[in-house]
């Protein structure tokens with residue numbers, strides 16, 4: 193008879209980590225579905241999550257530790273045992289530490305729910321240099337949100353299922369997706385919510401929206417200023433909420449005066465009457481309105497102020513801590529419960545300052561990956577000589593891989609801990625294969641939200657290859673670095689016990705549903721007593737923190753540069769069936785979309801003699817790549833668009849090798865081009881030309 197088992201866990205096919213239920217038979221995972229107990233999930237998975245089995249049983253992923261045996265990036269490796277690889281790393285780290293101090297060791301990861309482990313590891317070995325990927329993602333949005341409301345972006349959840357009106361600017365919610373979010377948006381729309389979508393091209397989200405507005409690339413800030421103008425002028429805002437909570441209304445009123453809908457029409461291409469009507473309709477639906485703060489929208493040089501304007505609209509409409517609006521995430525404390533114990537709780541604080549403590553963007557925080565690159569490159573303010581990329585692939589994720597490789601030339605040690613041959617792993621000195629999400633357990637997580645709780649990723653099968661879970665890798669390394677006392681755990685259960693100590697929750701409590709809820713009903717602060725962790729305790733339309741650091745709270749709109757004749761702004765984004773650059777080699781997913789194309793506006797294509805399906809050369813400064821053209825009327829003429837993540841250059845991933853084109857190869861020279869306030873990378877500032885490929889055929 194078959195030996196069957198079923199566990200609740202968390203998906204690992206992208207960084208969303210949806211709750212799942214996994215079945216195994218005779219030690220092999222045979223079935224994965226969304227966790228049926230979780231509202232909004234109820235069995236559902238996306239295509240990537242469903243392709244988890246193809247990932248698990250793939251042979252084209254790292255199977256044992258590997259040590260570089262040739263030049264960096266040359267693809268020559270020797271197989272190593274774990275002891276050998278970890279000893280090798282520890283020896284290099286010890287040399288670096290002796291010469292430059294522990295602070296010259298840095299680690300960056302994907303951030304999110306499991307970072308207590310990595311942050312604690314870095315702390316245990318005595319370095320302040322923990323970084324994450326957010327400069328490449330939502331940093332500008334995060335900073336904008338904090339400057340206004342005091343909370344980080346991720347602590348403002350969107351109550352889509354109870355909303356009356358959703359406005360999405362470049363938030364392609366049905367393709368760049370999170371399963372629960374998609375379902376709650378659909379739920380809200382079924383109950384009558386209206387969806388207005390603004391993008392430079394027609395996406396799946398555009399096709400599902402009640403209204404789709406095409407915008408000229410990089411001009412969203414103009415649209416938002418005009419919306420604020422109408423909302424204030426026509427008094428469409430929530431007067432009671434604004435007078436109770438907002439500082440700086442008079443300054444805002446004065447600032448937006450020149451930005452009329454007619455002015456914005458000329459900038460954005462969106463008719464003035466559409467802008468006025470959007471202001472009126474959202475005003476009528478307030479405070480059950482969602483202006484999504486944006487996400488990948490935060491890719492332009494002025495994205496900080498653009499996102500700030502989106503949050504300002506939410507504040508004006510009183511959409512904060514309102515059903516159907518933005519709800520502030522609650523933690524265990526808010527539910528009267530004790531939180532998980534941090535692994536780093538008993539470790540001494542690190543005296544050294546993070547390497548970018550004195551660099552740019554200090555008013556809104558440190559930890560900018562881009563500053564880490566600068567420090568590695570220059571050795572200033574002090575050298576960084578060893579770098580761990582854990583669950584993170586900067587060479588694929590930040591602009592200009594060649595520039596990054598030059599930066600990494602300054603390192604004595606580059607370690608990648610991954611489940612794939614990522615671009616960064618391929619360029620590393622050592623690859624440590626982590627056990628896959630189905631083969632390992634992780635540390636427990638805190639699930640913040642209106643109903644806070646704890647969650648668990650639980651092992652569903654033994655590792656197929658010679659890989660290890662992260663908690664074990666970092667424990668073994670800590671021991672080799674003389675920090676073993678801070679990592680005393682022998683098993684994941686030991687860690688769980690430690691995390692849960694004093695909470696009243698037991699490991700068995702996760703058996704029934706995979707998570708433990710700490711509140712029976714959603715926790716909302718009273719409408720007249722919402723707490724904002726800003727300097728003034730209010731919503732700071734005029735931010736004290738920014739003023740102190742010499743940054744204005746409002747900046748005049750600057751029209752984005754128009755691409756020269758024959759050139760285009762290079763935009764990019766996602767498809768529902770792939771995750772960044774990590775899934776293109778998946779056996780199932782590569783069958784659905786196996787390579788990317790470049791979208792070119794049909795009128796522009798006709799001028800260039802390019803037909804749908806032609807191979808074209810796309811060029812930026814010093815780099816030209818070939819890709820197939822998708823000629824379409826559904827993109828703004830100033831832009832071309834590519835899916836991110838294709839064009840893999842690692843030959844061991846045979847299904848995706850050299851299929852399509854890596855967008856970041858074309859983002860030449862942009863590695864350190866960031867929004868001056870938010871610090872996010874301004875990827876969308878790349879301009880390219882498109883020509884029919886030399887000898888290119890259909």
Ligand SMILES: Nc1nc2c(c(=O)[nH]1)N[C@H]1C(S)=C(S)[C@@H](COP(=O)(O)OP(=O)(O)OC[C@H]3O[C@@H](n4cnc5c(=O)[nH]c(N)nc54)[C@H](O)[C@@H]3O)O[C@H]1N2
Pocket residue numbers: 204206207302325328329330488582583584585586588589590591609610611612613614615626627628629764765766771772773774836837855856859875
């Ligand atoms: N040009 C361009 N650049 C971009 C983007 C773009 O669209 N275009 N998108 C940006 C955005 S929004 C983001 S968030 C970043 C994302 O950039 P990253 O955070 O680097 O991307 P991910 O694909 O999430 O994962 C990084 C690595 O984690 C590995 N991984 C996956 N699962 C596991 C696991 O269980 N264990 C371990 N150890 N490793 C694992 C993957 O194989 C991958 O190599 O890229 C940004 N950069």
Ligand SMILES: Nc1nc2c(c(=O)[nH]1)N[C@H]1C(S)=C(S)[C@@H](COP(=O)(O)OP(=O)(O)OC[C@H]3O[C@@H](n4cnc5c(=O)[nH]c(N)nc54)[C@H](O)[C@@H]3O)O[C@H]1N2
Pocket residue numbers: 206207329330361362363364365367368369370390391392393395407408409410411412486487488489763764765766767768769770771772833876
């Ligand atoms: N399937 C899938 N889902 C994912 C991910 C994934 O890799 N795969 N990644 C996750 C991550 S890390 C992130 S950050 C999110 C990203 O979620 P989104 O922010 O929704 O990201 P993108 O798909 O990059 O969509 C960006 C959209 O912005 C549009 N755009 C470009 N320029 C402009 C402009 O000037 N104005 C406007 N209004 N629109 C513009 C592009 O055409 C594109 O459709 O997705 C998450 N969900």
Ligand code: SF4
Pocket residue numbers: 203204205206207208209210236237238239240241242369370371
């Ligand atoms: S969105 Fe899809 S791939 Fe990502 S965690 Fe959820 S089910 Fe998995």
Ligand SMILES: [Mo]
Pocket residue numbers: 328329330
């Ligand atoms: Mo992201």
